[in-house]
Amino acid sequence: MALIRIPERQQTISGTAEVAKFLAGHGISHERWESAPRVPPDASADAVLAAYADKVDELKARGGYTTADVIQVTPDTPNLDTMLAKFNREHWHDEDEVRFIVEGRGLFHISPPDGPVFAIEVEAGDMISVPRGTHHWFDLCTERRIRAIRLFQDASGWTPRYTESGVDANFQPLCFGPSFVRAEDSRRAM
Numbered sequence: 001m002a003l004i005r006i007p008e009r010q011q012t013i014s015g016t017a018e019v020a021k022f023l024a025g026h027g028i029s030h031e032r033w034e035s036a037p038r039v040p041p042d043a044s045a046d047a048v049l050a051a052y053a054d055k056v057d058e059l060k061a062r063g064g065y066t067t068a069d070v071i072q073v074t075p076d077t078p079n080l081d082t083m084l085a086k087f088n089r090e091h092w093h094d095e096d097e098v099r100f101i102v103e104g105r106g107l108f109h110i111s112p113p114d115g116p117v118f119a120i121e122v123e124a125g126d127m128i129s130v131p132r133g134t135h136h137w138f139d140l141c142t143e144r145r146i147r148a149i150r151l152f153q154d155a156s157g158w159t160p161r162y163t164e165s166g167v168d169a170n171f172q173p174l175c176f177g178p179s180f181v182r183a184e185d186s187r188r189a190m
């Protein structure tokens with residue numbers, strides 16, 4: 001389930017309805033789908049798209065998206081740091097950034113024009129749509145693992161456009177989901 005943190009206010013927002021309401025106030029759609037993956041971890045991209053065809057078709061109809069693909073990142077992904085470096089600096093796109101998280105976790109930071117930066121931690125079962133033009137950046141959590149369905153109105157519009165503001169350097173890409181809890185537990189056990 002997605003979790004929101006607003007570092008400047010030291011505020012955390014949890015709960016499906018509360019998260020969706022907060023994000024809607026920033027034009028961001030969030031829905032909670034089922035968290036149990038419909039496919040095994042080694043399923044092909046085509047198998048993932050086939051398994052979620054009903055959801056993908058619904059989103060396409062709703063948002064005018066024409067294509068969908070699957071992105072899969074693991075610690076073994078070649079040139080992972082180079083890939084991640086494209087997205088962990090503040091940028092925007094000329095089309096919506098729509099993701100359904102099939103497995104793993106990640107962290108979006110959003111920098112609204114009229115309010116403090118906030119972080120959205122997403123995990124399996126979360127669907128998020130960040131509108132075109134929204135200033136944001138993205139990091140993986142400590143497991144460095146995510147698989148997500150991406151939808152595009154026009155894939156050519158999805159190039160990152162960097163603000164070069166440097167604001168991203170002020171925020172730690174810290175996730176507070178299961179791995180953080182496990183780390184806390186292990187420290188207590190030591």
Ligand SMILES: [Fe+2]
Binds near residue numbers: 092097136
């Ligand atoms: Fe992006």
